[in-house]
Amino acid sequence: MTALLLRRLGVALPTLLLVSMMVFGLQKLLPGDPALALAGEERSPEVIEYLREKYRFNDPVPVQYAAWLGGLLQGDFGTSVRTRLPIGTMLAEKLPVTIELAFLSMLVALVLGLPIGIIAALKRGSALDYGASLFGLAGLSIPNFWLGIMLILLFSVNLGWLPAGGYVPPSESLWGNLKSMLMPAFVLGTGTAAIIMRHTRSAMIQAMKQDYVRTARAKGVKERKLVLRHALPNALIPVVTLGTLQFGELLAGAVLTEQVFSIPGFGKMIVDGVFGRDYAVVQAVVLCTAAVFLLMSFLADLAYVLLNPRLRT
Amino acid sequence: MTLPATAPSATPARASSRSGLGRLLHEPSAIIGAAIVLFFTAIAIFAPFIAPYEPNTPDWMAIRSAPDAAHWFGTDDLGRDVLSRVIFGARASLAAGVVSVAVAVLIGVPFGMLAGYFGKFTDMVISRFADALLACPFLVLAIALAAFLGPSLENAMIAIGISAMPIFVRVARAQTLVVCTEDYIAAARSQGIGHVAILTGQILPNILPPIVVQATLTMAIAVLAEASLAFLGLGQLPPAPSWGSMLDVARQFLGEAPWMALWPGLAIIAVVVGFNLLGDGLNDALNPRD
Numbered sequence: 044m045t046a047l048l049l050r051r052l053g054v055a056l057p058t059l060l061l062v063s064m065m066v067f068g069l070q071k072l073l074p075g076d077p078a079l080a081l082a083g084e085e086r087s088p089e090v091i092e093y094l095r096e097k098y099r100f101n102d103p104v105p106v107q108y109a110a111w112l113g114g115l116l117q118g119d120f121g122t123s124v125r126t127r128l129p130i131g132t133m134l135a136e137k138l139p140v141t142i143e144l145a146f147l148s149m150l151v152a153l154v155l156g157l158p159i160g161i162i163a164a165l166k167r168g169s170a171l172d173y174g175a176s177l178f179g180l181a182g183l184s185i186p187n188f189w190l191g192i193m194l195i196l197l198f199s200v201n202l203g204w205l206p207a208g209g210y211v212p213p214s215e216s217l218w219g220n221l222k223s224m225l226m227p228a229f230v231l232g233t234g235t236a237a238i239i240m241r242h243t244r245s246a247m248i249q250a251m252k253q254d255y256v257r258t259a260r261a262k263g264v265k266e267r268k269l270v271l272r273h274a275l276p277n278a279l280i281p282v283v284t285l286g287t288l289q290f291g292e293l294l295a296g297a298v299l300t301e302q303v304f305s306i307p308g309f310g311k312m313i314v315d316g317v318f319g320r321d322y323a324v325v326q327a328v329v330l331c332t333a334a335v336f337l338l339m340s341f342l343a344d345l346a347y348v349l350l351n352p353r354l355r356t
Numbered sequence: 357m358t359l360p361a362t363a364p365s366a367t368p369a370r371a372s373s374r375s376g377l378g379r380l381l382h383e384p385s386a387i388i389g390a391a392i393v394l395f396f397t398a399i400a401i402f403a404p405f406i407a408p409y410e411p412n413t414p415d416w417m418a419i420r421s422a423p424d425a426a427h428w429f430g431t432d433d434l435g436r437d438v439l440s441r442v443i444f445g446a447r448a449s450l451a452a453g454v455v456s457v458a459v460a461v462l463i464g465v466p467f468g469m470l471a472g473y474f475g476k477f478t479d480m481v482i483s484r485f486a487d488a489l490l491a492c493p494f495l496v497l498a499i500a501l502a503a504f505l506g507p508s509l510e511n512a513m514i515a516i517g518i519s520a521m522p523i524f525v526r527v528a529r530a531q532t533l534v535v536c537t538e539d540y541i542a543a544a545r546s547q548g549i550g551h552v553a554i555l556t557g558q559i560l561p562n563i564l565p566p567i568v569v570q571a572t573l574t575m576a577i578a579v580l581a582e583a584s585l586a587f588l589g590l591g592q593l594p595p596a597p598s599w600g601s602m603l604d605v606a607r608q609f610l611g612e613a614p615w616m617a618l619w620p621g622l623a624i625i626a627v628v629v630g631f632n633l634l635g636d637g638l639n640d641a642l643n644p645r646d
Contacts, residue, residue, distance in 0.1 A: 054487070061488035072504040184628040186580055188587050189621035192607050200611045295493030299584055303607070313496065314588055317503040329500045333491040340491075 051344045055337045062333040063115065066326045067108050076100075120327040125319035130327045133312060138331070140210060141308035144231065144300070145293040147224050149286065151232030152239050157282070159236075160243025165270065167248065175240060182237020187296060191230040191303035198226060208305035227304045231296050235289045242285050246278035253277070280350045287343035291336035379641035386637020392630030396623075400446040409437035411444040412595045420613040430615035433605060441597040442619050448591070448598040449627060452513050452582030453575040459517025460524050461571055468528025469555055469563070473536060483529065486522040494519050498581055502590040509582075509598070512591040516581045520574050527570050531563035538562075565642035573635035576628045583624050599624050 078094040079086070094100070099107045114121070120130035163175035199207035205226055211219035250256065251274050259273050260266075298310030305311070309328060316324030380386050399406060408428075415435035423430040429438035471482035489497065501515035535541065536559070544554050585591040586600025594601060599620040606616035 057484060058487045058491055061484055062491050065488060065492075066500075069500060069504045072501070180629060180632060184576070184625050184632055186583055186587075186621065186624055186628075188584065189603060189617070189624065192603060192610065192617050193621070195607070196610050196614050196617065200614075292493055295496045298495060298499065299587065302588065313499060317499065317588075317590065322504070325500050325503055329492055329496055332493055332496050333488075336493060337491050 047348060048341075048345060051341055055341055059334060059337055062337075063112060063330060064108065066330045066333075067111055069326060069329070070322055071104075115330070121323040123316075123319075123321050123324050125315070125321045125324070130324055133324070134309075134327060134331060137307065137309050137312045140306060141294060141297050141301070141310060143213075144224060144227055144297050144306065144308060145290060147228035148232035148235065148293050148296075149290055151228050152235035152289070153286065155232070155236035156239030157243055160240040160282075161247055161270070161275070163240070163244045164247030164251065175244065179237045179241050182233050182240070185233070186299075187230050187234060188299040188303050190233065191226065191300060194226045194230060195303070208303075210306045210308075223304075223306075227300050227306060230303070231293060231300045234296065235293060238289060239282060239286060243278065243282050246281050247274060250274040250278040280347065283350060284343045284347045287339050287346055291332075291339040294332055294335055377641075380637060383637035383641050385633040386641060389630045389633030389635070389637055392626055393634055396446050396627050396630065397450060399443055400450045403444045403447060407437075407440035407443045409440040411436060411440040411597045420609060420616070422613075423615055429619045430613065432602070432613070432616050433609055438602075438616060438619055441602060442599070442623050445597040445599045445602060445620060445623065446627075448509055448586070448596070449579050449582055449624070452509065452516065452591075453579045453627075453631070455513040456516035456520060456578045456582070457571050457574050459514060460520035460574065461567065463517070464521040464524025465528040465560075465567060468525040468530075469532045469559060471525065472529040472532025473551070473555055473559065479529070482525060486525040486529075489519070489522040490526075492519075494577070495581060495584060498585060499588065499590065502585055507590045507593060509592040509596075512582055512585045515585070516578050519581070520578065523570060523574060524567065527566055528563060531566055532559055535559050535562045569635055569639045569642060572631055572638055576631035576635065579624065579627050579631065 076091075078091045078098070078100055082090050082094055099110055102110070118131050120134065122128070123130055123133060126133065159175050159178060163172045166172050195207045198205045206223055209223055211223045213220040251270075253274075256269060256274055259269055264273070294309065297306075297308060298313060300306070301308045301310035302314055309332070313325055313328040315321070316328065413436065415431065415437075418427065418431045418435040420433060421427055421431040421435070427437050427439065429442060432438055432441070467482050467486075471479040471486075492500075498512075498515045498519040501518055502512050505511035505515060541554065541558060544558055549557075582591055583598075583600035583603070586598040587604045589601070589604065591600055592598035602620040603617055606613070606620070609616055
């Protein structure tokens, strides 16, 4: 097991290094002189020369990359052109908001996806199964920003039950925090719920066909116990792995949800960075998202090994 | 040179595609999906003839008019006909779907085939790059690329295409690995046929079905991604109509003109459902064992 995990780690670290090279290479996509692009409206020769020196644009590209990577390894992501704050500080402030949103969305996804998937598998071919398929198709096809707009229209504009946007920190008011996160978490969670539902359904169908289920049924085990004690724990192994991977996807999906609901998280940070021509912020967010995504892939492997006794030896 | 090894491999491929087409016609989801996609394609092509109004011309006397006989879908904040803008918006969405997937396929498939065919160092380098691209979530990478390339529909399509490319590297590589174990590839190699001829004449025709399925499903993702980028202001630039940018404007007028948000969203859902149903149907028809 340790060897397997070390092997996975041996793949993840070079991948992260490659990601860092690609993220660094992004600024080479800027048309013309990158110092001019970074300077934005401030086109004085002094500023441009200062930026050239600061970002080492006069140095060869490998030297620029090595200096940039060296800074990252010491936690120095650079300074935001727009806010003049260290990007590391901004990340530390915004990331917890997005992680909270991702956790709540995963909760919504599990609460919706697991039961619907199990019922669809047990009632295969019935109207309930077709309803579940429809839910799966809708979850994958409805843009989450449109769903967000429709929910705002219903619950905020028409009914006035929930705030249309904004974020209340849990330290300020737990109830206010939940109210502000309810719609965003639902919007972000439904797509993942559809994916979890589809996988749970197919995993349960496979599990219910296994010999141990047939044997237990032949021994007279009640259907409810058969499902909950025998089939479900085995069916959940791939679903847990999938759920861990989906957590990384939720961080990415948060970009649009945070924009719709004006939540000051990671996603809004990249959008503000894009429009503020704050390219270092964009690079930092992409790199951090990829790092979280790789960490989640590693944890998914770990979960798979821990839950599957045959791989533990 | 006509190669004997080509015939046996090409014949089953053609036979399989014929039976695949037959199976496709018996897949209700594929037929519904194809009908939806064809419907929107026709709308996009014949937009100037179908749209009741010019999509970009403001009408200051009809600002935010509710749906009525003159404007079936109502008008927007500048008095423009929402139905006409939804009809013309189909062009940006479908173009983004087709072009970005073409970019992804044209780059991803050759690299995936090279990785699967040559293996060893070539495979390691290409696969690591694909892994690195896959480690960046699709939308975040597309946003970053679109931001650095500059906001426009063309750049959005390139950004989506590059972000979707590693999916095709993976699919093409996996399929090439399977095909390379077949006897006809060994026979072609033993006859001294060149690598390029084997890759294009023997392997490519046999790995196409899963790539077609993946391309169809990726079009659904690309349409959603284009709408997302346009919603963020990184896609089609105003005043040209795009469903995503129409939604961005609409959310500022939710209380006064909710119809502005309704129709572009329903159009996105319809096209994405169409591509998803078609992709699922193609998958069932072309890969019946799945």
